[in-house]
Amino acid sequence: MYKRSVYVPACIFFMLALFMQTAFSQSKGIFEGQNDIGIVKHKGAVTYDKQLQQYHISGSGTNIWATHDEFHYVWRKIKGDFILRTNAAFIGKGVEDHRKLGFMVRKSLDSASAHVSAAVHGDGLTSLQYRTESGAETQEHKSPITGADVIQLERKGNTYTMSVARKGDVFGPEEKVDLDLGDEVYVGLFVCSHNPDVTETAVFSNVRVVKPAPADLTPYKQYLGSSIEILNMLTQNTRVVYQSPKSLQAPNWMHNGNTLIYNSEGSLYKFDLTTNTPTLLNTGDAKNNNNDHVLSFDGKMLAISSGDGGPSIGYTVPVTGGNAQRVTQTGKGASYMHGWSPDGKYLVFCGDRGGEYDVYRIPSTGGPEVRLTDAKGLDDGPEYSPDGKYIYFNSVRSGLMQVWRMDADGSNQTQITNDDYNNWFPHVSPDGKWIVYITFLKNEVAPGDHPFYKHVYIRVMPAGGGPSKVVAYLYGGQGTINTPSWCPDSEHIAFVSNSDLLFPVFPIAKK
DSSP states (O other), X not given: OOOOOSOOOHHHHHHHHHHHTOOEESOOTTOOEEEEESOOSSOOEEEEXXXXXXXXXXXXXXXXXXXXXXXXXXXXXEOSOEEEEXXXXXXXXOSXXXXXXXEEEESOSSTTOOEEEEEEETTSOEEEEEESSTTOOOEEEEOSOOSOOEEEEEEETTEEEEEEEOTTSOOOOOEEEEOOXXXXXXXXXXXXXXXTTOOEXXXXXXXXXXXXXXXXXXXXXXXXXXXXEEEETXXXXXXXXXXXXXXXXXXXXXXXXXXXXXXXXXEEEEEETTTTEEEEEOOTTOOSBOSOOEEOTTSSEEEEXXXXXXXXXXXXXXXXXXXXXXXXXXXXXXXXXXEEOTTSSEEEEEEEETTEEEEEEEETTOOOOEEOOOOSSOEEEEEEOTTSSEEEEEEOTTSSOEEEEEETTSOSOEEOOOSSEEEEEEEEOTTSSEEEEEEEETTTSOTTOOOSSEEEEEEEEETTOOOOEEEEEEEEOTTSSSSOOBOTTSSEEEEEEEESOOOTTSOBOOO
């Protein structure tokens, strides 16, 4: 879908510099240990690429089946509910059709232990395999999806759910099993060669161990930790570049390619990607900033939204920081800023006027508002295309939340996506060719809501419409990509994922 461009901006230079310094490490990354389970002829191993955050795991072993197992396991211990997710693929053609890789949960490291695993076989068979008690016969539920390379295994109580997909697709039908493995379990990645005389190697990328929100979490008052991630649109590999136990939201990518802007606890921060450090951005009297903030096309100004003692008000502020200048008027209802016109003359925003949320245009220096949408229900997330011809937005008018497009004057409002999901916040790539947007599942989220802490997809489609492709599978939602987050090269985006369990991939923020 993507082709590399000749132009290489700063956001690529700093990444290339890091990659050139990469040395494979014997570190186990986010995991605590590694073991050969059972008696194997060839010792397994793991190497961890610190910069790509990928695991190369080699394993031997006769099988993971019947009453005992032989394989290589890279693991950590965890309690409570969790979500395990990875992209995985074998290296090379292999020897045995039933070599296996995947995510596994075990009661112990004994070869006969009770366990459950999401396993992909060398011939493409994908199944939820499990042993109910030590020494029992292994059972399985086969997935209708074959050749899966995106694997997710989730625990809620004693219910384990496997979701799998081929890269780029949404998850297929779930496979479930109720199984009591105890509260504290081993979770990890595995490789089995299915032949005691052979060693097979697989690569695991986008490896995540997520602790989801507890059922009693109070939305918008209690928060999980946050990870800022960088997604390579060419490879769909993501890297965690920063973590905080606080709520970080909505990264914008500045024109220098080295800096992100995000909001947290009412303040805006600049994040230096070369040093992995944040600094506070001065916004003057606007001290209750939310996740609706957007850079002008020339990179010199920010439009921000701040609820200082009342509904959210739109402001502008220099990207270097300074006193915020009010744009929208008080007494009109909340205003959430989303887009600049390419010439810098106008802003578009979602406005609550009399309980109806619509898209409005206003001069960037303030002035009369122009209402651009009037359909019943929520219209949100307006954003200009780089050529200024169109405004993309999301609307619930057709039943589910979908991506729409209109001419810059509000005419010719046309639905762009039409599927069985809720699609929010379309962002046009700087080269004008692509749109990324976030997708919520309709069985989890009401069409007019975009809450925190849900299973979501980030998807990409041609700017003029066409098939969509999943480029990231994650746990997030509100604050993940509310604002434009493309790198100037149109080949990377920044986003936020969430978990109540953070790992020291990079230093954790204290402020």
